Amino acid sequence: xxxxxxxxxxxxxxxxxxxxxxxxxxxxxxxxxxxxxxxxxxxxxxxxxxxxxxxxxxxxxxxxxxxxxxxxxxxxxxxxxxxxxxxxxxxxxxxxxxxxxxxxxxxxxxxxxxxxxxxxxxxxxxxxxxxxxxxxxxxxxxxxxxxxxxxxxxxxxxxxxxxxxxxxxxxxxxxxxxxxxxxxxxxxxxxxxxxxxxxxxxxxxxxxxxxxxxxxxxxxxxxxxxxxxxxxxxxxxxxxxxxxxxxxxxxxxxxxxxxxxxxxxxxxxxxxxxxxxxxxxxxxxxxxxxxxxxxxxxxxxxxxxxxxxxxxxxxxxxxxxxxxxxxx
Numbered sequence: 001x002x003x004x005x006x007x008x009x010x011x012x013x014x015x016x017x018x019x020x021x022x023x024x025x026x027x028x029x030x031x032x033x034x035x036x037x038x039x040x041x042x043x044x045x046x047x048x049x050x051x052x053x054x055x056x057x058x059x060x061x062x063x064x065x066x067x068x069x070x071x072x073x074x075x076x077x078x079x080x081x082x083x084x085x086x087x088x089x090x091x092x093x094x095x096x097x098x099x100x101x102x103x104x105x106x107x108x109x110x111x112x113x114x115x116x117x118x119x120x121x122x123x124x125x126x127x128x129x130x131x132x133x134x135x136x137x138x139x140x141x142x143x144x145x146x147x148x149x150x151x152x153x154x155x156x157x158x159x160x161x162x163x164x165x166x167x168x169x170x171x172x173x174x175x176x177x178x179x180x181x182x183x184x185x186x187x188x189x190x191x192x193x194x195x196x197x198x199x200x201x202x203x204x205x206x207x208x209x210x211x212x213x214x215x216x217x218x219x220x221x222x223x224x225x226x227x228x229x230x231x232x233x234x235x236x237x238x239x240x241x242x243x244x245x246x247x248x249x250x251x252x253x254x255x256x257x258x259x260x261x262x263x264x265x266x267x268x269x270x271x272x273x274x275x276x277x278x279x280x281x282x283x284x285x286x287x288x289x290x291x292x293x294x295x296x297x298x299x300x301x302x303x304x305x306x307x308x309x310x311x312x313x314x315x316x317x318x319x320x321x322x323x324x325x326x327x328x
Contacts, residue, residue, distance in 0.1 A: 021053045026261070029058065062161030080248055084246075087242075088161070098247040100248075109282070111124075116245070123283050127214060130213045131209055238300055241305040
């Protein structure tokens with residue numbers, strides 16, 4: 001038995017050592033830090049090698065991250081922001097709040113080339129409308145969806161990266177006809193939610209026939225729930241790609257630790273967690289390492305993706321077009 005005074009002294013020493021561990025604060029989206037998201041496993045794996053305290057802070061959905069960072073400016077507590085995508089990286093870069101990461105990424109398995117001094121990818125996927133396999137007369141493109149009685153739930157493009165992705169999807173597929181498509185879709189939309197979690201929850205509760213999500217979403221039901229009742233509708237126009245990224249905040253007081261985290265983000269300890277927690281394709285993991293259920297997912301006939309600069313240039317006008325159509 002330890003002497004109580006010695007034990008107390010050891011406790012104080014241990015507490016002091018723990019208090020001196022550097023803290024790395026990572027802003028991310030809410031679903032990433034949920035109990036079923038990647039956050040808990042990533043935190044445990046990184047802390048096992050960094051001798052630090054990794055603290056995730058949920059900040060709404062993906063697009064809300066940039067809004068929060070802009071609001072906080074140089075006084076932000078964030079060291080790293082994880083969960084922006086290529087529709088937002090040009091706007092994020094313009095804030096001047098991100099620093100070059102200085103990492104030469106190796107082993108990327110993205111279907112596109114990657115060259116970005118400020119942002120590194122951690123996963124990717126394709127937007128899609130998810131529905132029950134029992135749904136009759138599933139629309140095969142946006143025009144068919146607009147002409148149908150199928151009800152949908154979507155996300156707000158001002159706060160949600162899927163919501164913004166849907167805008168860019170229609171922009172990329174239809175260009176000058178985007179307004180016409182939105183006018184046709186307006187009466188299909190049951191509601192617009194701030195983020196993905198709320199929208200998917202409404203779909204699962206039966207509030208709509210389809211929900212804007214990802215081609216990979218049915219893998220969750222198949223693998224985690226052994227439920228094959230969900231699928232994604234293949235659209236003839238192709239599907240818009242999302243690449244999610246992380247970047248180092250320029251004002252961080254832990255630049256080396258932040259860079260260590262981004263390097264870890266591309267390692268197996270992070271990447272192997274993504275398929276069955278974030279339910280996306282990992283950015284640096286061989287397709288052969290994906291769970292078996294991923295082989296059942298639809299594969300878009302065409303991948304659509306606007307450059308970060310093009311997406312930034314179109315964003316305000318696309319949001320305005322969306323608002324006008326839904327206000328009628």
